[in-house]
Amino acid sequence: MSVETTAPAVAGAVDKEVRRLDRVIIRFAGDSGDGMQLTGDRFTSETASFGNDLSTLPNFPAEIRAPAGTLPGVSSFQLHFADHDILTPGDAPNVLVAMNPAALKANIGDLPRGAEVIVNTDEFTKRAMQKVGYDASPLEDGSLDGYHLHPVPLTTLTVEALKEFDLTRKEAERSKNMFALGLLSWMYHRPTEGTETFLRSKFAKKPDIAAANIAAFRAGWNFGETTEDFAVSYEVAPAATAFPPGVYRNISGNLALSYGLVAASRQADLPLFLGSYPITPASDILHELSRHKNFGVRTFQAEDEIAGIGAALGAAFGGSLAVTTTSGPGVALKSETIGLAVSLELPLLVVDIQRGGPSTGLPTKTEQADLLQAMYGRNGEAPVPVVAPRTPADCFDAALEAARIALAYRTPVFLLSDGYLANGSEPWRVPEADELPDLAVRFAQGPNHTLDDGTEVFWPYKRDPHTLARPWAVPGTPGLEHRIGGIEKQDGTGNISYDPANHDFMVRTRQAKIDGIDVPDLQADDPDGARTLVLGWGSTYGPITAAVRRIRAQGGHIAQAHLRHLNPFPPNLGEVLTRYERVVIPEMNLGQLATLIRAEYLIDALSYTQVNGMPFKAEQLATALEEAIDGH
Numbered sequence: 001m002s003v004e005t006t007a008p009a010v011a012g013a014v015d016k017e018v019r020r021l022d023r024v025i026i027r028f029a030g031d032s033g034d035g036m037q038l039t040g041d042r043f044t045s046e047t048a049s050f051g052n053d054l055s056t057l058p059n060f061p062a063e064i065r066a067p068a069g070t071l072p073g074v075s076s077f078q079l080h081f082a083d084h085d086i087l088t089p090g091d092a093p094n095v096l097v098a099m100n101p102a103a104l105k106a107n108i109g110d111l112p113r114g115a116e117v118i119v120n121t122d123e124f125t126k127r128a129m130q131k132v133g134y135d136a137s138p139l140e141d142g143s144l145d146g147y148h149l150h151p152v153p154l155t156t157l158t159v160e161a162l163k164e165f166d167l168t169r170k171e172a173e174r175s176k177n178m179f180a181l182g183l184l185s186w187m188y189h190r191p192t193e194g195t196e197t198f199l200r201s202k203f204a205k206k207p208d209i210a211a212a213n214i215a216a217f218r219a220g221w222n223f224g225e226t227t228e229d230f231a232v233s234y235e236v237a238p239a240a241t242a243f244p245p246g247v248y249r250n251i252s253g254n255l256a257l258s259y260g261l262v263a264a265s266r267q268a269d270l271p272l273f274l275g276s277y278p279i280t281p282a283s284d285i286l287h288e289l290s291r292h293k294n295f296g297v298r299t300f301q302a303e304d305e306i307a308g309i310g311a312a313l314g315a316a317f318g319g320s321l322a323v324t325t326t327s328g329p330g331v332a333l334k335s336e337t338i339g340l341a342v343s344l345e346l347p348l349l350v351v352d353i354q355r356g357g358p359s360t361g362l363p364t365k366t367e368q369a370d371l372l373q374a375m376y377g378r379n380g381e382a383p384v385p386v387v388a389p390r391t392p393a394d395c396f397d398a399a400l401e402a403a404r405i406a407l408a409y410r411t412p413v414f415l416l417s418d419g420y421l422a423n424g425s426e427p428w429r430v431p432e433a434d435e436l437p438d439l440a441v442r443f444a445q446g447p448n449h450t451l452d453d454g455t456e457v458f459w460p461y462k463r464d465p466h467t468l469a470r471p472w473a474v475p476g477t478p479g480l481e482h483r484i485g486g487i488e489k490q491d492g493t494g495n496i497s498y499d500p501a502n503h504d505f506m507v508r509t510r511q512a513k514i515d516g517i518d519v520p521d522l523q524a525d526d527p528d529g530a531r532t533l534v535l536g537w538g539s540t541y542g543p544i545t546a547a548v549r550r551i552r553a554q555g556g557h558i559a560q561a562h563l564r565h566l567n568p569f570p571p572n573l574g575e576v577l578t579r580y581e582r583v584v585i586p587e588m589n590l591g592q593l594a595t596l597i598r599a600e601y602l603i604d605a606l607s608y609t610q611v612n613g614m615p616f617k618a619e620q621l622a623t624a625l626e627e628a629i630d631g632h
Contacts, residue, residue: 017232023082024236025090029107030099031068032061032075035177040077042181046190047081048250048427051238054081057089058423060364069131074106085242087542091617097180102132113146122155150229154179161219165212175216182220189235251428253392253421258288260399262295265321268407268439271296273320275312277305280363281419282325282353305333313337316346319474325351328370335378338412340486342382345470347406354418356613365613366419368538369589374414381507383514386566388416390541393428407441409517410469420539420615444471444480460494468513515568522570526559532629533580537563537593540586546618547625574601584608584628
C-alpha cells in the first residue's frame with residue numbers, strides 16, 4: 001500500500017535535488033536510553049506502510065543498563081528497505097545516525113567509504129570521547145574524511161524546538177530521537193502521519209509529552225528541508241512487484257509466532273495455554289499472548305522454568321493446546337518435563353528462541369546452537385520432532401506446523417526460532433481464514449478395546465494404526481480413567497511395567513511414531529544443474545538466499561535447499577544430497593546440522609560456521625560459497 005505524503009510548509013524552503021534509489025540501509029545507534037529501537041520501529045512502520053520491502057536487525061546491549069556513553073551500552077537498529085524483494089537487513093549501512101561518540105566508534109567500522117554519517121555533535125565532549133578511547137575529536141582529525149559527514153547539534157536543536165513547552169532541559173533532550181527520526185523521514189520521503197498518530201496514542205495520558213515529541217519530529221523534518229548541509233533527499237519507490245496481492249503488515253518473528261499459536265488454537269478449537277517464565281529473547285511472546293484472552297488464551301507466568309512447563313503439560317493433559325516458551329538455558333531446566341511429555345505422549349509445544357551461550361551467554365545476541373540439545377538433550381531415548389522457521393513472517397506458519405504435528409501425533413514438539421528472527425521484522429501477508437490448516441482434534445469418548453471375555457474397556461495406549469498416536473482423553477470423561485506418570489507404561493493398557501521386552505517395544509514404538517511423521521519432501525532450487533548445494537536451516541535462509549543470488553548474478557552455478565523439519569528429516573533428503581559433489585552447510589554454531597547430516601547420510605558436508613552473536617552477511621557467505629564451488 002502506497003501512502004502519499006508532502007513535506008510540511010516551511011518558510012524559506014528551497015528546491016533540493018531528489019535522487020531515486022533502489023534500496024537503502026540505515027542504522028540508528030546510541031545509548032540504550034536514547035530510544036534507538038523506538039526510532040527504528042517507527043521508521044520501519046512508515047516504510048512498511050509506504051509499500052517497500054524491508055528487513056530489520058535490532059541489536060541490544062547484553063547488559064540491562066550499561067554505563068551511559070560506553071561501548072557495551074550502545075544500542076542500534078538497522079533497516080534495509082527497497083523497491084524490490086530483499087532478504088536480509090543488509091551487510092553495510094549506507095547511513096549511520098550516531099547519537100554519541102560510543103555509537104560512532106562501535107559502528108563506523110561497518111560502513112563502506114562514502115556512506116552518510118550523521119552525528120549529534122552536542123555529545124562529543126572531551127570526557128565523552130575519552131570514555132571510548134578517542135584522544136582527539138574524530139569530527140575534526142580527518143579520520144572521517146572518507147565519509148559524507150553531517151555534524152548536527154541534535155540535542156541543542158531539540159531543546160530549542162521545545163522551548164515553548166513547560167519541560168525541563170532533561171525532559172526536552174529525551175525527544176532528540178524524534179528530531180533525528182524527522183530528519184531521516186525528510187531525507188527518504190517517509191510518511192509522517194502514522195508516527196504522529198502513534199505518538200498521540202503512546203502518550204495519550206501525557207498530552208504535553210505527546211505534543212513535545214510531535215514538535216521535535218516536525219522540527220527534524222523542517223531542519224532537513226531548510227538546512228544547506230542536506231542538499232539531497234532520496235526516494236525509494238514501493239516494491240510493487242515483490243508481493244503477491246493481499247493485505248500486508250510489518251511483523252516481527254515473536255509477534256508472528258504469537259499470532260500463529262492463536263491461529264492454531266482456533267483451528268484446533270482448543271483453548272490455548274502458555275506456561276512460561278520470562279527470559280530474553282522469548283518474553284515478548286508471553287507479553288503478546290497475555291493480550292488475547294478474548295480468543296481463549298490463558299497465560300501463566302510461573303516462578304521458574306520448571307513450573308512453567310509443568311503447568312503447560314498439565315494443561316495438555318486437561319485438553320488444551322499447551323505451549324511453553326523459553327531460550328536455551330530454560331530448555332536445559334525443562335528437559336526432565338519434556339521427557340515426561342514424551343512418556344505421557346501428550347501434545348506440547350516447546351518454543352525455544354535461541355540465543356548465544358553457554359550458560360547465560362549473550363542474552364541479546366543470536367545463535368543457532370540449541371539444535372543438538374533439542375534433538376538429544378534428555379535422558380533415555382526421548383525423540384522429539386523439531387521444526388524451525390526461516391524468516392520473521394514464517395514464524396506464523398512454523399507455529400501452525402508445530403501444532404499440527406503435536407496434535408496429530410500426540411508428542412511434544414520443539415519450535416526453534418532465534419533472536420535474529422524474534423526481533424527482526426519484515427512484511428507479512430495476512431492469510432485468509434480458509435487458507436489455514438484444519439487442526440481439528442477428536443478426543444476419546446468411550447471404550448476403544450474389547451477384552452477376550454467381551455468386556456469393553458478404555459486402553460490409553462492403544463494406537464492409531466497410521467500415526468501411532470495414543471488417544472487423548474479429557475479428565476472427567478466417564479469410563480476413561482487411566483494411570484499417568486513417568487514410569488514405563490505397558491503397551492495398550494498404560495499400566496506400570498518393568499518387563500524388559502515391553503520396554504524395548506515401547507522405546508522402539510515411540511521412535512517409530514516420530515520417524516513416521518508426515519513431512520513434505522525437500523525442494524532444491526537448482527535452475528542450472530549445479531554441482532554444489534548449500535543446505536541451511538532456520539534464520540540462515542535470508543543470508544544464504546542473498547548470497548546465492550549474488551553468485552548466480554555473476555554467472556556462477558549453485559543449488560540451494562532449506563530445512564524446516566529437522567526431526568524427522570524430509571524423506572527425500574538423502575536422495576537430494578547425493579545429487580551433488582559438494583554440500584556446504586552454513587550455521588550460527590560450530591556445525592551441529594553438519595554433524596547430523598554426516599552421521600545420518602554419510603555425506604562429507606562442508607561446515608561453514610559463525611558464532612559472534614550476529615547473523616551472516618551475504619557477501620561473506622557468497623565468498624565462502626564461491627570457494628566451495630571452485631573446490632577450495
